[in-house]
Amino acid sequence: MKVLFIHQNFPAQxxxxxxxxxxxxxxxxxxxxxxxRPCPSGVKLHSYDIKRSSSNxxxxxxxxxxxxxxxxxxxxxxxxxxxxxxxxxxxxxxxxGWGESLFLKDVWPQAKLALYCEYYYQATGGxxxxxxxxxxxxxxxxxxxxxxxxxxxxxxxxxxxxxxxTHFQRSTFPRHFQDKIxxxxxxxxxxxxxxxxxxxxxxxxxxxxxxDEVITFVNRNLEPLRGYHVFMRALPKILKENPKARVIIVxxxxxxxxxxxxxxxxxxxxxxxxxxxxLDMSRVHFVGKLPYPDFIQLLQLFTCI
Numbered sequence: 692m693k694v695l696f697i698h699q700n701f702p703a704q705x706x707x708x709x710x711x712x713x714x715x716x717x718x719x720x721x722x723x724x725x726x727x728r729p730c731p732s733g734v735k736l737h738s739y740d741i742k743r744s745s746s747n748x749x750x751x752x753x754x755x756x757x758x759x760x761x762x763x764x765x766x767x768x769x770x771x772x773x774x775x776x777x778x779x780x781x782x783x784x785x786x787x788g789w790g791e792s793l794f795l796k797d798v799w800p801q802a803k804l805a806l807y808c809e810y811y812y813q814a815t816g817g818x819x820x821x822x823x824x825x826x827x828x829x830x831x832x833x834x835x836x837x838x839x840x841x842x843x844x845x846x847x848x849x850x851x852x853x854x855x856x857t858h859f860q861r862s863t864f865p866r867h868f869q870d871k872i873x874x875x876x877x878x879x880x881x882x883x884x885x886x887x888x889x890x891x892x893x894x895x896x897x898x899x900x901x902x903d904e905v906i907t908f909v910n911r912n913l914e915p916l917r918g919y920h921v922f923m924r925a926l927p928k929i930l931k932e933n934p935k936a937r938v939i940i941v942x943x944x945x946x947x948x949x950x951x952x953x954x955x956x957x958x959x960x961x962x963x964x965x966x967x968x969x970l971d972m973s974r975v976h977f978v979g980k981l982p983y984p985d986f987i988q989l990l991q992l993f994t995c996i
């Protein structure tokens with residue numbers, strides 16, 4: 692079987708699936724991606740570059756869709772080169788979130804297209820309006836989200852099947868497409884991620900072991916949509932009621948979802964400064980984004996996450 696994966700940051704959610712398919716020598720497993728990250732063993736990488744940016748004068752509601760079209764165009768021409776070189780996939784497995792897979796059925800109309808259905812945007816009850824503190828009314832928000840979902844709608848019209856890691860994520864998609872979506876968890880490598888009673892980690896000159904009370908807060912980026920502000924405001928009480936506990940906070944200063952922090956600060960510093968005087972900072976450890984082996988150590992170490 693010939694399978695082509697599409698993901699702008701491959702392997703990402705396909706980190707287990709792609710090498711599992713590649714382990715069968717009868718399969719020809721490839722990935723089309725602008726990412727320069729190493730591929731799992733057995734997966735052939737075909738990388739390409741995004742050669743243009745969004746227009747300055749485009750209607751603001753269309754910026755997101757234009758960005759995805761630009762990426763889709765780049766992937767289209769890379770796919771056309773693959774086709775010219777003789778590759779014709781039986782199956783395309785794509786994360787459509789950035790648009791790359793939008794025109795691939797035009798390259799290989801006979802290929803089956805399976806979409807990774809991570810999330811379909813909602814005007815209410817989702818990442819918009821999730822917290823009154825950050826819900827500044829925008830009269831055009833529903834319009835913007837409808838156009839943001841246009842990328843998914845165009846993909847769904849072509850798709851033969853979908854995969855969602857959880858039932859909740861499947862439920863966000865239009866009802867008429869949910870019957871095509873199978874709920875399949877991304878998977879956990881239990882040979883790697885498992886208890887280790889002898890684990891230890893050194894932070895700021897302090898050696899932590901399983902004997903210590905370790906509370907962790909982990910996210911890709913520290914921002915309101917991920918609950919960072921709620922956690923920080925609860926932290927003074929948590930430390931007061933657990934005088935031996937240490938807190939390890941994992942995450943970067945960027946913004947993955949929602950709006951940026953006010954000019955001149957970050958969400959991390961904004962909410963840290965709000966409670967800093969109430970905290971014993973010798974027990975609070977901000978470690979940024981951890982390398983994966985260190986992150987596994989942290990999973991093995993924590994008492995509460």
